[in-house]
Amino acid sequence: MADVNFERLVEEYYMPLYRFGLSLIRNQSDAADLTQHAFLTWAKKGHQLRDPSKAKTWLFTTLYREFLAKKRHSERFVDVEDDSQFVEPQQIAASIVDSLDAGIVQQALQALEPRYRAPVALFYMKQHSYREIAEILEIPIGTVMSRISRGKAELRKKLTDAAAIEDRKVVPLQREHHHG
Amino acid sequence: MDDREVRSILSVHRTGESDARLREAEQRAGADLALADWWTEEQETDRAIASKLQEMDVPSTLKPRLLSQENPPLMRQTAWRRRILLAAAAIVALAVMFGSWRGPFQPAVSFADYRDEMVSFVKVDPALELKSNELSHVRDYLAKSGAPSQFQIPKQLREMQPIGCRSLRFRGHDVSLVCFRRGEGKLLHLFVVNRAAVPNLRATAEPQFSPEGEWMTAAWIEGDQAYLVTTEGDRAKLEKYIPSA
Numbered sequence: 401m402a403d404v405n406f407e408r409l410v411e412e413y414y415m416p417l418y419r420f421g422l423s424l425i426r427n428q429s430d431a432a433d434l435t436q437h438a439f440l441t442w443a444k445k446g447h448q449l450r451d452p453s454k455a456k457t458w459l460f461t462t463l464y465r466e467f468l469a470k471k472r473h474s475e476r477f478v479d480v481e482d483d484s485q486f487v488e489p490q491q492i493a494a495s496i497v498d499s500l501d502a503g504i505v506q507q508a509l510q511a512l513e514p515r516y517r518a519p520v521a522l523f524y525m526k527q528h529s530y531r532e533i534a535e536i537l538e539i540p541i542g543t544v545m546s547r548i549s550r551g552k553a554e555l556r557k558k559l560t561d562a563a564a565i566e567d568r569k570v571v572p573l574q575r576e577h578h579h580g
Numbered sequence: 581m582d583d584r585e586v587r588s589i590l591s592v593h594r595t596g597e598s599d600a601r602l603r604e605a606e607q608r609a610g611a612d613l614a615l616a617d618w619w620t621e622e623q624e625t626d627r628a629i630a631s632k633l634q635e636m637d638v639p640s641t642l643k644p645r646l647l648s649q650e651n652p653p654l655m656r657q658t659a660w661r662r663r664i665l666l667a668a669a670a671i672v673a674l675a676v677m678f679g680s681w682r683g684p685f686q687p688a689v690s691f692a693d694y695r696d697e698m699v700s701f702v703k704v705d706p707a708l709e710l711k712s713n714e715l716s717h718v719r720d721y722l723a724k725s726g727a728p729s730q731f732q733i734p735k736q737l738r739e740m741q742p743i744g745c746r747s748l749r750f751r752g753h754d755v756s757l758v759c760f761r762r763g764e765g766k767l768l769h770l771f772v773v774n775r776a777a778v779p780n781l782r783a784t785a786e787p788q789f790s791p792e793g794e795w796m797t798a799a800w801i802e803g804d805q806a807y808l809v810t811t812e813g814d815r816a817k818l819e820k821y822i823p824s825a
Contacts, residue, residue: 406647406649407647410643410646410647411643414638414642414643414646415638418638418639418642419633419634419636419638422636423633428639432639432642432645435642435646436642436645436646436650439646439649440649443649486588486589486591486592486707487588487704487705487707488584488587488588488591489591489622491618491621491622491625492625494621497624497625497628498628500628500629500632501632501635502632502633502635502636502637504632505629505632505633506632506633506636509633513700521633523592523594524626524629524630524633525630525633526630529594530594545592546707548592549588549591549592550704552591552592553591553704554703554704555629556625557704559629
């Protein structure tokens, strides 16, 4: 039985769980509902977990399963299978890296193909080992790594494209001409 | 292991999670200044992206809501919601009786789904299972993989050399993917699947062109195979290889 204090669990994981939810499901209120569902399920069933150290992975798995359950009701499901090969991500110019803000990164992440979104979000959250990510997403570890590799490449492309769009939005100010 | 492969492997590297391939790539980067510089820059970019994700705002009301252990609004079973569900169930039952509706949980597989998924897969250059310029080797490999191998390639494509192939799965069907280099550093991709996988693709040997974002696609049926060809660019780019009648 897991001897884990509920309040401490909330304190420690509600922010990363919410951010993971938000990276999956573009809507803040739905991300909050996913987070709430994960903790509620813990309150009801967490005592069944034998190893308290697995609480974090358990919460992320529960949130992800709920996301999939909702998604299956509303979206088609991508099932192109991956292999274990990696791709080389394109480099992003230092000026683009410097100009990144949370909103742009979040939008680029949410625009990823669904099969890449979750592994890439978990990769950048740095909360989990690859083995734990594989457990959360219920896919083999090789698939986790190839999806991270391809997802990162796609994310870089989207960030570069977003930066190019931002550049085009910059309209030079007209100089005022003072006569006389 | 060439430099490109080293960079591909290092891009998923995380400290403390090494397997043999990662260790070898790490050693290569340690002994090669250009690779080492590349990797330093790669890690800085990753750190910047990770730190921005940590800045995503979390609503201040969320924590008290979680600690109260209330049900999320969507999960609350209200009387009106139960009534709506009963009405929806009745509609589903009627629709199923009339046999023309597949239900929200088993959406019909459309050709558009297939086209979307295949094009999205090759938007990032796909990892090939076989790299070969010989179409006969490509066919042999695909045949061994259980994917379609006896397909007809349009004349203009036959004149190009393939660079390799791989097999994919789409809703339980094996798909062959053959990639060709078409110049300008761009690839052209041919997908072949049994036509049963895409029942609503119009049964015509005449290519049907359709844009998919910045990519153009052409699809047709020949024999029992459905063909899909795609490349980045406009219709004129693709018509050089897949002429319309």
